[in-house]
Amino acid sequence: MTLVDSLKTALARREAKEARRSLTLVPQGGRDFSSNDFLSLSTSPAYRDRYLGHLNNAPENAHFASGGSRLLDGNSAYAEELERFVAAFHEAPTALLFNSGYDANVGVLSSIPQPGDLILYDELIHASIHEGMRLSRAGKRKMFAHSSPMALREVLKAEIEADRDVQNGTRNVFILVESIYSMDGDMAPIKEFIEVVDDLLPGGNGYFIVDEAHATGVFGPRGAGVVQQLGVQNRMFIRVHTFGKALASHGAMVLCGPETRDYLINYARSLIYTTALGFPFLASIRTAYELLSSGETEQLQERLQQLIRHLHRRLGGLKVDPSVTLFEVDHFPTSPIFSIRTSQPRLLASHCRTHGYIARAIMSPTVPEGKERVRVCLHAGNTEEEIDGLVELIRGWLDSCFRLGAKL
Ligand SMILES: Cc1ncc(COP(=O)(O)O)c(C=O)c1O
Numbered sequence: 001m002t003l004v005d006s007l008k009t010a011l012a013r014r015e016a017k018e019a020r021r022s023l024t025l026v027p028q029g030g031r032d033f034s035s036n037d038f039l040s041l042s043t044s045p046a047y048r049d050r051y052l053g054h055l056n057n058a059p060e061n062a063h064f065a066s067g068g069s070r071l072l073d074g075n076s077a078y079a080e081e082l083e084r085f086v087a088a089f090h091e092a093p094t095a096l097l098f099n100s101g102y103d104a105n106v107g108v109l110s111s112i113p114q115p116g117d118l119i120l121y122d123e124l125i126h127a128s129i130h131e132g133m134r135l136s137r138a139g140k141r142k143m144f145a146h147s148s149p150m151a152l153r154e155v156l157k158a159e160i161e162a163d164r165d166v167q168n169g170t171r172n173v174f175i176l177v178e179s180i181y182s183m184d185g186d187m188a189p190i191k192e193f194i195e196v197v198d199d200l201l202p203g204g205n206g207y208f209i210v211d212e213a214h215a216t217g218v219f220g221p222r223g224a225g226v227v228q229q230l231g232v233q234n235r236m237f238i239r240v241h242t243f244g245k246a247l248a249s250h251g252a253m254v255l256c257g258p259e260t261r262d263y264l265i266n267y268a269r270s271l272i273y274t275t276a277l278g279f280p281f282l283a284s285i286r287t288a289y290e291l292l293s294s295g296e297t298e299q300l301q302e303r304l305q306q307l308i309r310h311l312h313r314r315l316g317g318l319k320v321d322p323s324v325t326l327f328e329v330d331h332f333p334t335s336p337i338f339s340i341r342t343s344q345p346r347l348l349a350s351h352c353r354t355h356g357y358i359a360r361a362i363m364s365p366t367v368p369e370g371k372e373r374v375r376v377c378l379h380a381g382n383t384e385e386e387i388d389g390l391v392e393l394i395r396g397w398l399d400s401c402f403r404l405g406a407k408l
Contacts, residue, residue, distance in 0.1 A: 036245035040381030074276030092255035101242030107268030110135035179226035185337025217246030
């Protein structure tokens with residue numbers, strides 16, 4: 001079999017499982033119930049005007065392309081000032097800019113855990129963290145059941161019993177969670193996790209790494225994230241905030257102590273061996289953080305919460321025929337991400353798309369097999385009328401499935 005034949009066979013296997021991915025164009029003029037642009041900043045005149053202002057007032061010496069790695073020619077006073085600004089906003093000692101959240105997670109996980117260390121990770125943690133863990137030198141990785149402090153306790157207890165070095169502090173223990181999960185939209189019980197770790201590792205060798213990708217801009221004071229909402233920023237070893245979602249930009253920052261920042265500059269290969277973000281991206285990150293820190297996005301956060309309550313109510317009012325075996329709405333009360341579970345997510349998403357509503361089917365392996373769903377995301381720029389239209393579409397689809405005797 002040639003290489004191309006092997007590739008074709010792998011694709012055919014995915015096709016047979018209805019899990020083959022393909023690139024699609026976003027339909028023009030469709031109502032957005034899909035993107036991660038939760039605050040609708042990417043279409044906001046306030047964002048655009050401020051951003052264009054920054055571009056027009058670029059420092060004399062600004063290079064529009066960075067021209068190299070941060071460690072060579074890609075650094076600038078502008079980038080360093082931006083890091084200080086973002087660190088101050090997040091009440092963190094320092095911040096280090098990466099080209100994406102993916103790069104940040106890979107850089108952190110591949111370099112920070114030391115040989116022999118233990119990593120404990122939530123079963124639904126993001127693919128980029130898995131990628132980083134694969135490259136890591138940690139001695140052991142153990143998964144715990146999603147968002148379960150009890151499961152974390154059990155896994156950690158078993159590791160402590162098996163290896164005295166875990167409790168006496170010789171080994172570092174990393175606990176990896178997302179603050180808001182990207183596919184289900186639920187919030188991690190971070191305070192309860194801290195209690196477990198404080199209880200079982202009183203020596204202080206438990207280190208939290210929290211990915212705030214989906215919380216940035218949406219949760220917490222002025223969108224600073226869940227960790228600051230809970231006031232536990234001093235208990236986090238590393239926080240990762242990404243800018244490609246609610247902040248309408250690109251890149252990510254790792255919030256950490258100065259020694260960790262310095263270590264990453266020396267060892268994180270996804271920072272060292274890549275061209276740094278150029279001025280236009282730095283300016284767009286700056287624009288977003290100025291809007292957050294001035295409080296201008298607070299009304300968008302509030303508007304989003306109104307819309308979340310509206311969709312939550314409307315979906316709750318959907319009468320589903322009892323013969324329908326799988327139609328469930330999973331939703332965390334304040335999250336803009338809704339997971340609509342059905343056995344036919346592709347049909348439902350396509351029905352919505354045909355009527356001008358963009359929502360996407362999320363299939364395995366992006367989510368575990370059996371957990372396929374339509375992921376619906378709300379944005380500050382959606383309207384109640386659009387939401388009502390979406391819910392009516394879902395109702396109509398369910399009715400027609402029922403009439404056709406389709407098994408859901
Ligand atoms: C939880 C989480 N972490 C990290 C990333 C990666 O961020 P970026 O898109 O900036 O690479 C994503 C984006 O898909 C995400 O959902």
